[in-house]
Amino acid sequence: LILDSVNLQPAQPYLSELAKITISDGQLNATTQLSSNTDEALSMRGQISLAALDLNDDIREERLLSWSNLALTDVSASLTEQRLSIGEVTLDEAYARVVITEDGDTNFGQVFADESSEIAETGEAEPQTGSPFSVSIGRVVINNASSNFMDQNLPIVFDAHMQTLNGGFSDFTTASEEPTEINLEGQIDEFGQVVIQGAVTPINFKEYTTVDLSFSNVNLPATSPYVVKFAGREIDSGSADVHLQYEIAEGALNALNTVVIRNIKLGSKVDTGSGAPDLPLDMAVALLQNSDGIIDLQIPVHGSVNDPQFELWPIIRGAIGNVIGNIITSPFRFLGNLIGGEDEEQEEFSAIRFQPGRSDIERAEEQKLMRLSEALSRRPQLSLLIPSAVAENDDRLALQASNVDAQVAEALAAMDSAALGNDSTQPDSVQQNSVQQRDPAIAAQRTQEQDQSGNVRMRVRVLEELYLQAGLVPALETVRGEFSQTPETLTAACASDNADCQPDTAKEAADAQIGANLLAILTFDSRAYMDHLRERLVQSEIIAPQQLQALGEARRQQVVDFLVNTGKLNPSRVQAGDTVDAPLVDNGVMLEFDLGMQQQSD
Numbered sequence: 001l002i003l004d005s006v007n008l009q010p011a012q013p014y015l016s017e018l019a020k021i022t023i024s025d026g027q028l029n030a031t032t033q034l035s036s037n038t039d040e041a042l043s044m045r046g047q048i049s050l051a052a053l054d055l056n057d058d059i060r061e062e063r064l065l066s067w068s069n070l071a072l073t074d075v076s077a078s079l080t081e082q083r084l085s086i087g088e089v090t091l092d093e094a095y096a097r098v099v100i101t102e103d104g105d106t107n108f109g110q111v112f113a114d115e116s117s118e119i120a121e122t123g124e125a126e127p128q129t130g131s132p133f134s135v136s137i138g139r140v141v142i143n144n145a146s147s148n149f150m151d152q153n154l155p156i157v158f159d160a161h162m163q164t165l166n167g168g169f170s171d172f173t174t175a176s177e178e179p180t181e182i183n184l185e186g187q188i189d190e191f192g193q194v195v196i197q198g199a200v201t202p203i204n205f206k207e208y209t210t211v212d213l214s215f216s217n218v219n220l221p222a223t224s225p226y227v228v229k230f231a232g233r234e235i236d237s238g239s240a241d242v243h244l245q246y247e248i249a250e251g252a253l254n255a256l257n258t259v260v261i262r263n264i265k266l267g268s269k270v271d272t273g274s275g276a277p278d279l280p281l282d283m284a285v286a287l288l289q290n291s292d293g294i295i296d297l298q299i300p301v302h303g304s305v306n307d308p309q310f311e312l313w314p315i316i317r318g319a320i321g322n323v324i325g326n327i328i329t330s331p332f333r334f335l336g337n338l339i340g341g342e343d344e345e346q347e348e349f350s351a352i353r354f355q356p357g358r359s360d361i362e363r364a365e366e367q368k369l370m371r372l373s374e375a376l377s378r379r380p381q382l383s384l385l386i387p388s389a390v391a392e393n394d395d396r397l398a399l400q401a402s403n404v405d406a407q408v409a410e411a412l413a414a415m416d417s418a419a420l421g422n423d424s425t426q427p428d429s430v431q432q433n434s435v436q437q438r439d440p441a442i443a444a445q446r447t448q449e450q451d452q453s454g455n456v457r458m459r460v461r462v463l464e465e466l467y468l469q470a471g472l473v474p475a476l477e478t479v480r481g482e483f484s485q486t487p488e489t490l491t492a493a494c495a496s497d498n499a500d501c502q503p504d505t506a507k508e509a510a511d512a513q514i515g516a517n518l519l520a521i522l523t524f525d526s527r528a529y530m531d532h533l534r535e536r537l538v539q540s541e542i543i544a545p546q547q548l549q550a551l552g553e554a555r556r557q558q559v560v561d562f563l564v565n566t567g568k569l570n571p572s573r574v575q576a577g578d579t580v581d582a583p584l585v586d587n588g589v590m591l592e593f594d595l596g597m598q599q600q601s602d
Contacts, residue, residue: 242260359551403543
């Protein structure tokens, strides 16, 4: 049987019963041998080709599918054996118009809608009877194919053109579970490139499928419609390389999407009205983009294609949202990943620790700042917001103590200076004898003071003087008595021993008083007394709000100076944050950083 350029248009009535498609052109060519006998109902061998096919979409009134030639060589079929084999399929200059409509349907789905609806109404297609056909194809070769793809289910219509697609599929047969290899390469729009490689099991793709898609030099502004739909932002400029690796094994999908974006510049915000997530893309770009303007992002995707609710794109969208969300919610951990280290080290330079009441940076905190400087040097679009941090209660108490200690130190220094200039002409022994003659109690007190260190004796005097100057109550004599054994204590002790402690004569009363004084002096706890006076002075010390504010500003300036002078960070990348009430962690005031955006010039 020989068919030479048989026009397909007469078959239009039959096609119209199946789809809203018009055959504009098409020619069937065949050179075959047909046979039929008692052993073989019908068999065929030969070559078949379908040339100049041109099918139009009646709904959209545009070309739907076409090719210059579809050639099938070494065709062999047998009805008795239920077998079809093709040596090679060659498709030349094929074209397909693919459209996703506003309601999420496709143009191919619409032209075959009637048949699909009938199946949907019954719930299933007509059941097949008899043994299935065994089909085998040596290989499929695709030459110079192209496609126009449009997605109208977006706030901004996406339109892309694929051209010069070349490659093909390896041999496959329904009698084997061996996968068919895919190898295609083509051009996207003006300068982009796509490479598709992989393997698929034709009869059951869920059992084993691998697809490796590489898109190079993709024009990012062309993808704005998708970004607008899912993040509410346009893209003004930039390019990307996208590497998609998908594997399905026994229904389980595991994929890794690697995206390398170069010199992206975000455009205007767009109100989609469709609940697009409010992703902080500006901050995400600043965190992800290195000093060369490159973003290298890996997005894993997992799922089950056996799940009736499985949809790939929502899974991908959710994975992208999770990656960006994790980066935004833990930006310092992400920065820590850039320079390595343990998890604790990656997060720790989000804040540094100050001693309450102080603004100097400890050595351990300097190491954090150096790590932070190194990470920021790799992300030039980021700026560091440094607040004026004050833990009001703890810093006030520390400043009160610091002021009191400073006053004590100043007074001690003055006493030391006065002592150096004091030229006493009377020996200590003469002075001591004179005192002993006047009052034995005073003599005992002087002896005890001489046994104490000079610092303690002088500190007691200084603290008492400051106590008096502050006008504190009760009187020092009363306070001092609280840290000595009192006559009442002595009387109680006598009573507990059933002793008669009452004096019988005036001399005995005088002696008892001297004994009481001696007891108070000899049992005096000078250390506890000094601590008490200092505590009272600290409590009474007034700290003005301006002093706390100055402390917070001093801390911030210390950090700025270190980052700029030691960390070599550009001063323009350090910004003053607000005054904040800082948390206290492990007795340290935590100055917590935040990240901002560098002002970009057009």
